[in-house]
Amino acid sequence: MTGTADTTSRSLLRFATAGSVDDGKSTLVGRLLYDTKSVLADQIEAVERASVDKGMSTPDLSLLVDGLRAEREQGITIDVAYRYFGTPTREFVLADTPGHVQYTRNTVTGASTAELAVLLVDARNGVVSQTRRHAAVLSLLRVPRLVLxxxxxxxxxxxxAKIADIEREFTELTRSLGFTDDAVQVIPVSALVGDNVAFRSGNTSWYTGPTLLEHLESVPVDGPDADAPFRMPVQYVIRPRNGAESRSADASLGDLHDYRGYAGQVASGTVRPGDEVVVLPEGHRTTVSEVRTADGPLAAAGAGLSVTVLLADDIDAPRGALIAAASDVPEVTSEIDATLCWLAEKPLLPGARLLLKHGTRTTQVIVGALGSRxxxxxxxxxxxxxxLEINDIGRVSLRVADPLPVDSYARVRTTGGFLLIDPPTGNTLAAGLVGDPLAAVPAAG
Structure with missing residues (x-):
């Protein structure tokens, strides 16, 4: 029976945390988990016992998140840790990123898929060099919303007055990086005692804004990719040879015995039956006849939803192809000017031969000239x-073996991003961004 799939559920917010060492980031994350009752009773008891042993009068909530032994020994967070929690209003995926400068690359990893970032500063120190560094990385990655x-x-x-001075300096910084004022929220908090984290503080009667949790629950979750043109990398082609295989491969297709479906996740925009699309890099144009999930056909599918798209014409669109809006087609090119966030211990030199993964396609690439850092x-x-050394961010020119359909990262994060991979080991060497997301940043001197 034909119906419409029900995709309604509690909204999901992906956000990241960043900040300098000793700014209290682990304590803040622990406070969020504690106040939303997202930790087990035995974990809380263990933290309370450990806190008493350390002579603390209040629980050391950072112990809820600093799980690595090396982190506890050094008192710093050195890896990206993903936390999952929720409230009756919204579900959250939190990427807790390192604060130390030598782990800036981990901040890139954690913030790459974030719809919001929470950047901490110590009220005693205000905006420091690491604050500026993290704000630049978050702007580079086009994280749409920021909380200080x-x-x-x-x-x-x-x-x-001290808090107002910090807010003023931070606002000047974010404006210079391209953030609009309505994309930035400043919230004074004390993670240790809980001021304005999940509950409003009586010590800040002059503050009329939301608590951190209220802001996380209410901020819009539609990122810039929702309003971008439609893009969907083909992950898998569904083409059964007979009725039995048809029904076993995709039961939602019912009695459709002869069809070709293209499965993938919508990277940006929205797709609807009747839309004119182009299959890249070949450039074949056709029309969408159906959009489906396992629950049935959809009237529309937006960014982040995994679907099967059926096309009106029998077109060869293998894994790695990109289905895009015909009204707004990305550039297909073998020459890419990009910004790299170098993640590996081994430095990058011009002339290196690597692999480039873009969407669901992987191809060979030669690194050309290095630009400004x-x-x-x-x-x-x-x-x-x-x-380029580890943690460096720099401009670079690339030549790929197979032409790729790319957007500028500033416009569409998914199809404007890629990875560089070491061919012998398969290790990820760099996160790449097509174009220059920080084009407005001045040259030094």
Whole structure:
């Protein structure tokens, strides 16, 4: 029986945390988990016992999240940890990223899929070089919304003037990086005692904005990819040879014995039956005849939804092809000017032969000339280096063996992003962004 799939559920927000070492990020994450009752009773008891042993009068909630032994020994977070929790309003996936400068690459990893980032500063220190570094990375990755959590306000006796000075300096920074004022929320908090995290504080009567949890529950979750043109990389082609295989491969297709379906996740935009699309890189044009999930046909499918698309014409669209809106077609090119976030210990040199993974397609690539390098501390571009070292962010030209349909990362994050891979080991070496997402950043000097 034909019907319409029900895709309604609690909304999901993916967000990341960032901040300098000792700004209290682990305590803030622990406070969120604790106040939303997202940890087990025995975990809380263990934290309370450990806190008493350390002579603390309040629970050390950072112990809920600093799980690696090395982190506890050093007192810093050194890896990206993903936390899952929820409230009656919304579900959350939190990427808890490192604060130390040598782990900037992990911040890139954690923030790459975030719809919002929470950036912490210590109220005693205000905006520091690592704050600027993280803000630059978040802008580079086009994270659409940003929260500045001014932490440890209890240690400055809830000084409103001091907090206003930090907010003013941070606003100047975010404006220079391209954030609009309505995309940035500043919230004064104390993760240790719980001020304005999940519950409003009586110590900040002058603050009229939301608590951190209220903001996370209410902020719109539609990222920039929702309003971008339709893009869907083909993950798998469904083409049974007879009726039995048809029904076993995709029961929702019922009695359709002769069909070709293209399965994948909608990377951006929306697709509907009747839409004119183009299959790239070949460039064949056709029309969408159906959009389906396992629950049945859909009137429309938006970014993030995994679907099977049926086309009006019998077109060869293998795994790795891109189905895109015919009214707004990405560029198909073998020459890519990009920005790289170098993640590997081994430096990148011009002439390196690597693999490039874009969407569901992997091809060979040769690294050309290195361009300017981003100085994330001063948020300015410096002269071109001889090589890119670990944590470096720099401009580079690439030549790929197979033409790829790409968008600028500033416009469509999914089809504007790629990975560079080491051929012998399969290890990821770099996160790549097509174009220059920080085009407005000035040159050094």
């Amino acid at each position: 959590a001014i932490n440890k306000i209890d240690l400055i006796e809830y000084d409103q 981003l100085d994330t501390e001063t948020v300015s571009y410096a002269a071109a280096p001889e090589k």
